[in-house]
Amino acid sequence: MPSPKRHAIYLEVAPRRTFAGSIDWPGWTRGGRTEADAFDALLACGPRYATVAGSGFAVPKDVFAFEVVERLRGGATTDFGAPGEIPEADSRPLTAPELERQVRLLKAAWRALESAAGAAAGAKLRTGPRGGGRDLPKTLGHVLDAEASYLAKLGARHDGANGDHVQLRSAVTEALAAIGAGREVASPNAVKKRWPPRYFVRRASWHVLDHAWEIEDRAS
Numbered sequence: 001m002p003s004p005k006r007h008a009i010y011l012e013v014a015p016r017r018t019f020a021g022s023i024d025w026p027g028w029t030r031g032g033r034t035e036a037d038a039f040d041a042l043l044a045c046g047p048r049y050a051t052v053a054g055s056g057f058a059v060p061k062d063v064f065a066f067e068v069v070e071r072l073r074g075g076a077t078t079d080f081g082a083p084g085e086i087p088e089a090d091s092r093p094l095t096a097p098e099l100e101r102q103v104r105l106l107k108a109a110w111r112a113l114e115s116a117a118g119a120a121a122g123a124k125l126r127t128g129p130r131g132g133g134r135d136l137p138k139t140l141g142h143v144l145d146a147e148a149s150y151l152a153k154l155g156a157r158h159d160g161a162n163g164d165h166v167q168l169r170s171a172v173t174e175a176l177a178a179i180g181a182g183r184e185v186a187s188p189n190a191v192k193k194r195w196p197p198r199y200f201v202r203r204a205s206w207h208v209l210d211h212a213w214e215i216e217d218r219a220s
Helices: 035-044 046-053 076-080 096-119 136-153 167-178 197-219
Strands: 007-013 018-022 029-032 066-073
Touching: 018 035, 018 167, 029 035, 029 096, 035 046, 046 096, 046 197, 096 136, 096 167, 096 197, 136 167, 136 197, 167 197
Parallel strands: 007 066
Antiparallel strands: 007 018, 018 029
């Protein structure tokens, strides 16, 4: 295990893209063409992630603060531009305090997205090679659509109105609480292999923050 001053990192390596992600800090995951690029990107966004995670997060000074504890073989999703493999570490049981911490970090990511969207309201997001193709409403809709699909992977179903982020995120937190308590979710969804709750939080937090930071960058 890494020393207290080092961050446990997993790598997801595919032929054309690699992701580096923190084991213990969901959402702190970045990609690049090579392992070195992924490390550099993760390091660069450390201060940005710290504003989301809060005072308990130690901003790394250099890549020597990283210790790779797990390597995963990436696939088509990885090369497409999203982390798609589940670290073995995410199979660890969740204690009540750790579940509370995971949900707190997910909610912090949601607030970061809401803050970025609020600051960009009325602005035209930059497009092109260093921008993107979606406007603000479509970006936010894309994030909600992804979260609904992630919730299904968790084994739950969202029966609320499309585009209602309050209902959807309430369904997410309720499902995580039920799973953490060893109960069946209120609206179960048939899925062959459920995502572990740690991985759900990891993937959802990454996606939310990725687009929150995209909005900030494209609106500046």
